[in-house]
Structure formats: C-alpha cells, structure tokens
Amino acid sequence: xxxxxxxxxxxxxxxxxxxxxxxxxxxxxxxxxxxxxxxxxxxxxxxxxxxxxxxxxxxxxxxxxxxxxxxxxxxxxxxxxxxxxxxxxxxxxxxxxxxxxxxxxxxxxxxxxxxxxxxxxxxxxxxxxxxxxxxxxxxxxxxxxxxxxxxxxxxxxxxxxxxxxxxxxxxxxxxxxxxxxxxxxxxxxxxxxxxxxxxxxxxxxxxxxxxxxxxxxxxxxxxxxxxxxxxxxxxxxxxxxxxxxxxxxxxxxxxxxxxxxxxxxxxxxxxxxxxxxxxxxxxxxxxxxxxxxxxxxxxxxxxxxxxxxxxxxxxxxxxxxxxxxxxxxxxxxxxxxxxxxxxxxxxxxxxxxxxxxxxxxxxxxxxxxxxxxxxxxxxxxxxxxxxxxxxxxxxxxxxxxxxxxxxxxxxxxxxxxxxxxxxxxxxxxxxxxxxxxxxxxxxxxxxxxxxxxxxxxxxxxxxxxxxx
Numbered sequence: 001x002x003x004x005x006x007x008x009x010x011x012x013x014x015x016x017x018x019x020x021x022x023x024x025x026x027x028x029x030x031x032x033x034x035x036x037x038x039x040x041x042x043x044x045x046x047x048x049x050x051x052x053x054x055x056x057x058x059x060x061x062x063x064x065x066x067x068x069x070x071x072x073x074x075x076x077x078x079x080x081x082x083x084x085x086x087x088x089x090x091x092x093x094x095x096x097x098x099x100x101x102x103x104x105x106x107x108x109x110x111x112x113x114x115x116x117x118x119x120x121x122x123x124x125x126x127x128x129x130x131x132x133x134x135x136x137x138x139x140x141x142x143x144x145x146x147x148x149x150x151x152x153x154x155x156x157x158x159x160x161x162x163x164x165x166x167x168x169x170x171x172x173x174x175x176x177x178x179x180x181x182x183x184x185x186x187x188x189x190x191x192x193x194x195x196x197x198x199x200x201x202x203x204x205x206x207x208x209x210x211x212x213x214x215x216x217x218x219x220x221x222x223x224x225x226x227x228x229x230x231x232x233x234x235x236x237x238x239x240x241x242x243x244x245x246x247x248x249x250x251x252x253x254x255x256x257x258x259x260x261x262x263x264x265x266x267x268x269x270x271x272x273x274x275x276x277x278x279x280x281x282x283x284x285x286x287x288x289x290x291x292x293x294x295x296x297x298x299x300x301x302x303x304x305x306x307x308x309x310x311x312x313x314x315x316x317x318x319x320x321x322x323x324x325x326x327x328x329x330x331x332x333x334x335x336x337x338x339x340x341x342x343x344x345x346x347x348x349x350x351x352x353x354x355x356x357x358x359x360x361x362x363x364x365x366x367x368x369x370x371x372x373x374x375x376x377x378x379x380x381x382x383x384x385x386x387x388x389x390x391x392x393x394x395x396x397x398x399x400x401x402x403x404x405x406x407x408x409x410x411x412x413x414x415x416x417x418x419x420x421x422x423x424x425x426x427x428x429x430x431x432x433x434x435x436x437x438x439x440x441x442x443x444x445x446x447x448x449x450x451x452x453x454x455x456x457x458x459x460x461x462x463x464x465x466x467x468x
Contacts, residue, residue: 020180043133044120047080047151051118051137054082055149060141079153086139086147105136105148113138114145121152131155170241190218192201254296257289295341302434311445313355313441321346321384323356327363328382334371335380339450345383353465358438363395365431366458370397373456391462402450410448 057070063086075082085091090104104127108118119136134152138145197214204212210233214226264282266272273279324346335342351358370380378398385392402410410432439446441462450456 001055006432015183017386020177040122040133040419043153044135047133047153048118048136048137050074050078050080050082051135051149051151055137055139057321058139061146063139063147063223078151080134080151081153084147084152085150090143091148109136110145111149114140114142114143122128125152128152167454193228201229201233205233207234207239210234210240232276236444254293259291260289261293300430313358315353315355315442318352318354318359319348320350320352320354320359320393321348323359324363324382324384324393327360327367330364331367331371338371338374340371340374341377341379343379345381345385347385350384350386351465352442352462354442354462355438359442362435362438362460365435366395369431370395370456371456373397374399378455386464389464391464393460393462394457396455396457398455401452401454401456402448403452404450409412 054074056072058067063084068084071082071084085104092103092105092107092110099197105113105119112119113136117136118138119134121132121134122130125132125134131154132152133155135151137149137151139147139149194214194217201214203213213230213233216223216226216230268279268282268286273282280365325344328342328344331342334340367380367382374380374397381394381396383392383394436446437463439460445461447459448456448459449459
C-alpha cells in the first residue's frame with residue numbers, strides 16, 4: 001500500500017507513533033548505557049584510588065610483612081577483595097614449573113605494569129572462578145616488578161543493580177508510551193477535525209452556499225485559519241452579492257433604452273408615423289438612448305479597469321490649475337444656458353504628479369453634476385489651494401442637495417440619490433464611483449457635504465509633492 005493512499009489522519013498517527021517509539025527506545029538505551037557506564041566507571045575509579053593508596057606504603061625493596069598486614073587490614077574493611085601477590089610464578093617472572101600452570105598476569109600485562117601502568121580486568125577470571133571487575137597496581141623497585149596489588153569485585157552484584165533497574169525502565173517506558181498515544185490521538189483529532197470541517201464547508205461554498213461559518217475553537221494557528229476562512233467566506237459572499245446587484249443594475253439600466261430603441265425602430269421600420277417630423281423625433285430618441293447605452297458601457301469598462309488596477313496611470317508633473325481651467329472652459333455654454341454664475345479661485349503654483357486625462361475626467365464629472373442638479377440662476381464655485389501640505393480642490397453648487405442618509409452611499413455603483421432624475425438628466429449612476437477610484441489611485445481622498453435644498457460641496461484632497 002502506497003504512502004500517498006493513506007489519509008492525512010492515518011499519516012499523522014503513523015508519524016506520531018513512530019516518533020514516540022523511537023523516542024522511548026532511544027531514551028531507554030541511552031539511560032541504560034549512561035547508567036551502566038557511570039556506575040562501572042565509578043567502581044573502577046574507586047578501586048584504583050584504593051589500590052594507589054595501599055601501594056603508596058611500598059617504598060621499594062622486598063615486600064615486608066608490615067605491608068602484607070596492611071593489605072590484609074584493608075581487605076578486612078573493604079567491600080572489594082584485595083590481594084598482594086609477590087610470587088614470581090604468578091607475576092610471569094619465570095618459567096612455570098608445570099606446563100599447564102597459568103600465571104595471574106600474562107607477559108603482555110607484565111610489560112604494562114613494568115611501564116608503571118595499572119591494569120583493568122573485566123570478565124571471567126579462571127583463578128577466582130567468577131566474573132569480576134578489578135584493577136591491578138604494580139609495586140616497582142626501580143625497573144623490577146616486586147609484586148602487585150590486586151583489587152576486584154564480583155560482577156554479579158554490579159549486574160544485579162541493572163537487572164533490578166531494567167523492569168522499572170521498561171514499565172516507565174510502557175506508561176510513557178500509553179500516555180503519549182492518548183495525547184497523540186487527542187492532538188491528531190484537534191488537528192484533523194478543523195481540516196475536515198474546512199473540507200466540508202468548502203464543498204458548500206463551491207455550491208454557492210455562503211451562509212455557513214467555521215467555529216473558531218482556539219487562538220492558535222488553526223483558530224486563525226478558521227477566522228481567515230470565515231473572512232474569506234464573507235468576502236466571497238459580498239462579491240457574490242455585488243455581482244448579482246451589478247448584473248441586476250446593468251439589466252435594469254439597459255432594459256429601458258433597449259426597449260425604446262426596439263420600439264421606435266419598429267415604428268420606423270413599419271412606417272407607423274404620420275409625418276417626417278414625427279419620424280425625425282423617433283430617430284432622435286433612438287440616438288439619445290443608444291448614446292446613453294454607449295456611455296453606460298464606456299463607464300462600466302472604465303470602472304472595471306480601475307477597480308482591477310488594469311488601467312495604467314500616466315503620471316507626470318501637472319499645473320493642476322491649468323487642467324481644471326481647461327475643463328471649466330467646456331462648461332461655459334452650459335453655465336450660460338442655465339443662467340448659472342460661476343466663481344473660480346485657483347492657485348496656479350500648485351504642481352501635482354498625476355494623470356492629466358483621468359484628472360480631467362474627475363473634474364468633468366464633478367462640474368457636470370454641479371451643473372445638472374443646480375437651480376436656474378444658481379451658482380457654481382470652484383477653488384484650488386494648498387493647506388497643511390495638502391492640495392485641496394472643492395466644487396460647490398447651490399442645487400437641490402442630497403439627503404444625509406444617502407451621502408455614505410455616494411460612490412457605489414449605480415447608486416443615485418434622486419432615483420427619478422437620472423432618466424431625464426441622462427446619468428449612468430457610475431460617475432462618482434469612477435471619480436472615487438481615480439482619486440484613490442492618486443493617493444487622494446474625497447469628501448462630500450450637502451444640505452437638502454441648499455446645495456452640495458465636493459472636496460478632493462491630495463498629498464503635496466515637491467519638484468525640483
């Protein structure tokens with residue numbers, strides 16, 4: 001069975017169980033080795049210290065009875081067995097009298113002792129007929145080996161300590177394994193359950209159900225992931241709602257002009273008019289509605305490009321007053337037609353890094369609204385100035401104003417403060433949405449103040465940049 005065929009939960013369980021087993025095995029072997037090594041080394045060190053202490057009483061020459069008695073006394077009070085050996089046969093100092101005789105030390109060991117080194121013996125010693133741990137200390141008279149101090153302990157008591165500790169270590173390891181298995185299972189469930197919930201919820205989302213929310217059960221990474229998942233669902237739900245509203249609005253906006261175009265074109269096709277003047281009026285209506293659809297499609301395309309950041313801004317240093325003055329010139333006939341007074345106060349020293357065409361589009365939309373929704377014999381005031389290192393541009397009119405509850409929604413696609421006026425004025429409901437996007441792309445902000453039946457003031461604020 002391939003590893004990829006296992007579920008995430010099975011993989012995680014196998015991984016956790018393997019880590020637990022390896023940890024316990026390594027810990028057991030390490031503790032056993034460390035304990036045994038320290039214990040045995042400690043015994044060896046103790047025997048060596050005791051042997052050196054006894055050997056320090058030897059001052060050279062022949063082995064005296066006093067030294068032998070000293071060794072016997074240490075043997076009586078020590079836990080170890082202590083021997084003083086001065087028999088040349090046992091020291092490999094002469095040929096054995098019997099062919100099968102084996103000395104207590106070998107010839108190789110004798111050479112080490114003659115070099116002033118001690119011996120460590122671990123294992124079965126035939127002379128003592130048991131397994132021992134011992135040390136051999138040389139008694140040297142110049143370059144002659146006069147004797148040895150042999151200290152040893154049986155290995156069985158030493159091994160008995162480890163034999164007693166082994167069941168304890170095994171029991172501890174088993175209990176630790178069971179504890180880690182229980183803990184590991186809880187850990188696996190705590191990790192896998194949220195993932196499974198996300199998988200199930202994602203299937204609902206794929207089917208277009210945005211009503212569900214993941215429960216946030218913790219403050220760790222999984223909790224943050226669940227929170228981010230819920231935020232994503234809310235964003236998708238908003239986008240889906242906006243998409244539906246957008247399609248509904250587009251359908252609504254196109255339905256009326258399309259019905260006009262279709263109806264009047266059929267009248268012209270079937271020659272259901274009484275005079276050329278009536279036919280011309282129908283043609284003009286078709287032209288007006290087709291022009292309205294053209295502007296609607298153009299505004300939608302502009303807005304979509306701006307919102308998707310697909311329209312590159314061709315920014316360059318601009319004399320902002322010149323861009324605004326050129327836009328105002330286009331509205332002089334409209335001012336005269338509606339008998340509007342206009343007041344212009346521009347700071348010609350203001351330089352701004354921006355896209356001339358897009359800023360002209362912004363100014364055109366704002367002035368156009370100020371003209372459309374103004375009163376006859378009203379007034380339009382425009383000003384450009386610098387204050388607190390900010391560029392301020394305001395467009396003020398004395399028109400019908402906007403209700404306070406409608407102001408926060410200005411700039412939303414297809415939103416109109418006056419639902420009836422667009423049909424006659426020809427607006428698409430996208431102008432302020434486009435203005436808002438262009439201003440934001442220039443790192444600016446837009447503010448709207450309005451009083452019903454008194455007028456509206458739109459203010460743009462841009463950061464002031466200095467050019468050398």
